[in-house]
Amino acid sequence: MKTQARPNIGSYEERLKGFSWSAAESELGYTPGADINIAWYCTDRICQQGKGGKTALLWEGLGGVEKRYTFDDLRLASNTIASFLQGLGIAPEERVCLFMDRIPELYLGFLGALKAGAVVQPLFSAFGDESLLVRLENAQTKAILTTRKHVGKVRKIREKLPCLKHIIVVDDDGRKALQEREVAFSLARSKPVEDFKAAATKAESPSVLHYTSGTTGMPKGVRHVHYSLVSQYLTAKWVLDLREDDVYWCTADPGWVTGTSYGIIGPWSQGITQCVLDVGFTAEAWYRFIQKRRVTVWYSAPTAIRALMKAGEEIVKKHDLSSLRHLVSVGEPLNAEAVVWSERVFGLPFHDSYWQTETGSIMITNFPGVKIKPGSMCKPFPGITAALLDMATFEPFHESGKVGLIAIKPGWPAMLRGYWNNQEAFEKKFKNGWYLTGDRATLDQDGYFWFVGRDDDVINTAGHLVSPFEVESALLEHPAVAESAVVSKPDEINMEVVKAFVTLKAGFAESDDLKLEIMNFIRKKLSPLAMPTEIEFIAQLPKTRSGKIMRRMLKAKEWGQEIGDTSTLEND
Amino acid sequence: MATTDEIRDIVLKYVKDEYLEDEDQEVGYETPLISGGIVDSFSMVSLKRFVENKYKVQIPEDKATPEAFDTVTRIAALVQAFLEKKA
Numbered sequence: 001m002k003t004q005a006r007p008n009i010g011s012y013e014e015r016l017k018g019f020s021w022s023a024a025e026s027e028l029g030y031t032p033g034a035d036i037n038i039a040w041y042c043t044d045r046i047c048q049q050g051k052g053g054k055t056a057l058l059w060e061g062l063g064g065v066e067k068r069y070t071f072d073d074l075r076l077a078s079n080t081i082a083s084f085l086q087g088l089g090i091a092p093e094e095r096v097c098l099f100m101d102r103i104p105e106l107y108l109g110f111l112g113a114l115k116a117g118a119v120v121q122p123l124f125s126a127f128g129d130e131s132l133l134v135r136l137e138n139a140q141t142k143a144i145l146t147t148r149k150h151v152g153k154v155r156k157i158r159e160k161l162p163c164l165k166h167i168i169v170v171d172d173d174g175r176k177a178l179q180e181r182e183v184a185f186s187l188a189r190s191k192p193v194e195d196f197k198a199a200a201t202k203a204e205s206p207s208v209l210h211y212t213s214g215t216t217g218m219p220k221g222v223r224h225v226h227y228s229l230v231s232q233y234l235t236a237k238w239v240l241d242l243r244e245d246d247v248y249w250c251t252a253d254p255g256w257v258t259g260t261s262y263g264i265i266g267p268w269s270q271g272i273t274q275c276v277l278d279v280g281f282t283a284e285a286w287y288r289f290i291q292k293r294r295v296t297v298w299y300s301a302p303t304a305i306r307a308l309m310k311a312g313e314e315i316v317k318k319h320d321l322s323s324l325r326h327l328v329s330v331g332e333p334l335n336a337e338a339v340v341w342s343e344r345v346f347g348l349p350f351h352d353s354y355w356q357t358e359t360g361s362i363m364i365t366n367f368p369g370v371k372i373k374p375g376s377m378c379k380p381f382p383g384i385t386a387a388l389l390d391m392a393t394f395e396p397f398h399e400s401g402k403v404g405l406i407a408i409k410p411g412w413p414a415m416l417r418g419y420w421n422n423q424e425a426f427e428k429k430f431k432n433g434w435y436l437t438g439d440r441a442t443l444d445q446d447g448y449f450w451f452v453g454r455d456d457d458v459i460n461t462a463g464h465l466v467s468p469f470e471v472e473s474a475l476l477e478h479p480a481v482a483e484s485a486v487v488s489k490p491d492e493i494n495m496e497v498v499k500a501f502v503t504l505k506a507g508f509a510e511s512d513d514l515k516l517e518i519m520n521f522i523r524k525k526l527s528p529l530a531m532p533t534e535i536e537f538i539a540q541l542p543k544t545r546s547g548k549i550m551r552r553m554l555k556a557k558e559w560g561q562e563i564g565d566t567s568t569l570e571n572d
Numbered sequence: 573m574a575t576t577d578e579i580r581d582i583v584l585k586y587v588k589d590e591y592l593e594d595e596d597q598e599v600g601y602e603t604p605l606i607s608g609g610i611v612d613s614f615s616m617v618s619l620k621r622f623v624e625n626k627y628k629v630q631i632p633e634d635k636a637t638p639e640a641f642d643t644v645t646r647i648a649a650l651v652q653a654f655l656e657k658k659a
Contacts, residue, residue, distance in 0.1 A: 149594035280609045282638045512625045528614035
């Protein structure tokens with residue numbers, strides 16, 4: 001195992017004593033009540049500290065194409081984008097969607113939109129047109145920044161989106177005529193805007209709108225505010241242990257919360273160099289990238305780690321990964337085997353971190369320098385009061401080994417401030433003064449948290465939440481599908497995958513080709529993540545006497561669990 | 573039994589029809605599909621299912637790696653190997 005310098009957090013126990021977020025505010029030079037704009041903190045402030053010439057982003061795309069941006073480049077590019085958006089008439093707090101692959105414009109557009117005072121709505125570029133539609137409709141999005149590759153999906157739905165006034169194509173090459181509401185924007189061809197006053201946003205001004213899925217209903221827009229910076233900054237410093245000379249790699253896509261909280265805000269608010277690899281996953285490509293960029297801190301996901309484990313250890317030996325000094329994982333529970341494996345092959349354990357789109361920043365985590373119990377989430381971040389609640393009474397308990405609901409006392413800087421246009425769903429997330437995560441865990445005698453599972457039917461596949469309801473609704477739009485029930489199924493790499501039970505309409509025959517057709521239908525309509533990897537045709541779905549589909553029963557079968565009480569079944 | 577060339581053409585057409593989002597993007601036998609971001613790891617499941625259905629073969633998970641599915645040529649070679657094993 002590699003020896004480590006004293007971590008930024010120092011002593012975890014000492015940090016707990018008298019902790020206050022004001023320490024982070026002071027480090028950031030923020031005074032309560034003053035303006036706080038995340039983009040300004042990630043660009044102008046770093047330049048004012050004399051680090052304008054420092055590399056901020058090392059980007060690599062298909063075919064080994066590379067781009068490098070300094071913090072001064074970030075400042076100018078975000079000024080230019082902000083100025084362009086204001087020129088289009090984007091008003092403060094209007095929603096601007098980012099819908100593109102992990103190209104530099106995604107990162108720069110994020111900062112530019114925030115500087116303009118807009119609320120940024122990043123959406124995963126693999127979303128199909130239906131997934132895109134419901135999210136843009138819900139947010140009443142005014143503008144979308146996208147690329148030629150993805151603009152086709154926007155064109156399919158724009159007639160249903162009267163609020164969407166501007167479709168901004170950031171890589172238009174002039175070869176094809178733009179269509180209605182479309183406008184070309186090129187950073188390379190734009191005159192850099194040297195001076196731009198970042199919107200005077202305040203602590204509670206909305207900043208980012210990430211969408212997440214629940215068991216029922218449509219996806220919910222999680223509303224964050226500019227003050228989230230305070231906890232994203234400090235957790236990046238103490239958990240990711242980022243330091244001045246680090247080369248940091250966050251493998252998450254900014255279409256999801258990790259990719260913005262820790263793929264943009266956390267590192268850049270500290271003036272840290274980060275790198276981005278915008279190519280599909282292969283073990284060879286990832287190890288080559290770490291070697292080439294001399295990555296020191298690596299924030300990744302259990303699914304990727306398990307895929308690397310599957311690729312074997314021989315490939316690791318072919319690369320020089322000696323630059324790595326700290327590894328952290330997020331998105332789903334990190335299995336003990338992965339921690340043990342990484343310690344053996346990299347000489348470093350992966351540190352599991354637990355948080356959610358709603359929490360905005362890391363809540364419970366393994367800290368550098370604190371003993372890791374492989375498979376455990378470890379302990380709450382200083383300033384975070386986390387507890388397990390009894391599942392019937394919603395009262396906290398300390399009994400070790402008993403399963404309870406993970407709950408957090410509201411009040412940390414990055415906590416969601418609401419769900420967009422859905423106050424009812426927001427209120428349901430709180431009980432007895434606690435924020436309910438929807439996850440279950442146990443505590444051990446040392447106060448370590450151990451993840452057990454979700455408290456609902458939401459599917460966590462490769463760290464992304466998929467709503468069974470959303471998939472079921474989309475399945476019903478396929479001409480052959482009469483009814484469907486969607487559940488999670490265990491998977492060695494992705495932890496869970498989507499499985500659909502389907503009954504067919506009269507006139508349709510079961511076949512492997514029809515299964516594939518349905519899979520592709522969902523992949524294109526929603527996203528590859530939501531695509532059922534298995535479809536099972538059944539004659540009838542199990543239902544309660546009142547006609548509700550018994551998803552629980554189907555799920556239990558997939559997980560090899562007891563089916564439980566079936567006394568209310570229609571088909572028993 | 574289908575030849576490798578025939579398999580290549582059918583797989584290439586399927587990739588173009590099913591996975592290309594950018595209509596201007598050119599895809600050939602050697603274009604990186606997985607590492608090139610054209611087919612992500614989830615979508616690879618449907619591509620695997622397509623060749624299995626089409627050629628009535630079962631490709632075990634340990635053979636269906638991102639590397640083995642990274643180009644049309646490699647996919648065709650993989651399918652061909654299983655067809656020969658079956659014959």
